[in-house]
Amino acid sequence: MTETQQKTSVVVLVSGSGTNLQALIDATANGAPFEIRGVISNRPGVRGLERATTADIPTRVIDHTEFPDRASFDAALAEAIDAFTPDLIVLAGFMRILTQAFVDRFAGRMLNIHPSLLPAFQGLHTHRRALEAGMREHGASVHFVTAELDGGPVIAQARVAVEQNDSESSLAVRVLQREHELLPKVVGWFAGGRLALRDERVWFDGQALETPIQC
Ligand code: GRF
Numbered sequence: 001m002t003e004t005q006q007k008t009s010v011v012v013l014v015s016g017s018g019t020n021l022q023a024l025i026d027a028t029a030n031g032a033p034f035e036i037r038g039v040i041s042n043r044p045g046v047r048g049l050e051r052a053t054t055a056d057i058p059t060r061v062i063d064h065t066e067f068p069d070r071a072s073f074d075a076a077l078a079e080a081i082d083a084f085t086p087d088l089i090v091l092a093g094f095m096r097i098l099t100q101a102f103v104d105r106f107a108g109r110m111l112n113i114h115p116s117l118l119p120a121f122q123g124l125h126t127h128r129r130a131l132e133a134g135m136r137e138h139g140a141s142v143h144f145v146t147a148e149l150d151g152g153p154v155i156a157q158a159r160v161a162v163e164q165n166d167s168e169s170s171l172a173v174r175v176l177q178r179e180h181e182l183l184p185k186v187v188g189w190f191a192g193g194r195l196a197l198r199d200e201r202v203w204f205d206g207q208a209l210e211t212p213i214q215c
Contacts, residue, residue: 008034008191011086013077013094014041018048019176020092020113020183025055027184034191038084040077042096058084064096074102081106088190091145092183100147108197110145111190113183115175117141117157118212122150127171130162138162138171140179141212142186144197153202155195156213158182182215 012021021039028035039052042064052059060080067073073096081089091112103110116126118141130138139159146152158178162171189195189204196203204213 008087009037009085010034010088010090010187010191011038011040011081011084012036012052012090012092013081014039014046014048014092015043015095016046016048016093018046018051018093020179021048022051023180023184024090024092024187025051025057027188032184032188032191034088034187037086040080042073042077042094048093070097070099071101074099078102078105088187090183090187097149098145098147103145103147106145108144109190111142111155111186112145112150112152113140113142113179114150115140115172115179116150117159118143118150118154127168127175131166131168131171136162138175140175140182142182144202146200153197153200153209154212155189155202155204155209156182156186156215158215185215 012024014021024036036057038058038060039048040060040062041049042062044061044063049059062077062080064073067076087109089106089110117139121129137159139157141154141157143152143154158181160174160178194205202209
């Protein structure tokens with residue numbers, strides 16, 4: 001067996017800039033216990049695809065505008081994923097709502113990173129909403145994906161203090177920096193066999209998590 005074959009294989013789904021993908025790529029270059037077997041985007045020509053190509057990672061585009069409905073897009077996406085035979089699928093800046101059938105197909109081996117301290121601020125514009133709500137803390141969460149949008153069992157979180165003069169963009173920059181530390185760490189835990197989704201709960205090192213791991 002070559003060294004690569006023994007590593008947990010990951011497919012990363014992106015929709016845009018792919019800075020979280022880049023964090024995973026950088027982790028693999030620094031000895032992480034996983035390898036990225038492919039990158040799939042629902043949008044052509046995005047920076048995330050360029051990052052994969054630069055790292056010699058195969059890419060696919062499954063353009064959602066070319067499908068009549070969500071189910072047919074999800075079926076094509078699932079097929080593209082299966083072609084890479086991954087152990088784990090990571091949604092990294094992937095901006096699509098997935099059907100129950102798709103989520104069921106990959107249950108327990110699909111992670112998402114979301115820029116809020118879930119369950120707060122599911123959905124979009126999380127930094128603006130955190131500021132508007134006067135939050136003193138904000139951050140990012142990595143969770144197992146279920147059909148509930150940003151609603152799956154949370155594995156780990158990274159926090160940032162909200163500063164007095166924070167704007168949406170200044171807050172987003174600090175959260176994104178924490179995302180780039182958090183995601184490779186959690187993917188590494190999965191690769192190490194330390195994480196499982198059972199009975200809709202996160203199990204870490206054989207224990208059911210009462211609360212997300214704070215990183
Ligand atoms: C990140 O905040 C991620 O949490 C959210 O999309 C943003 C952009 O991610 N889902 P990336 O730079 O494309 O990885």
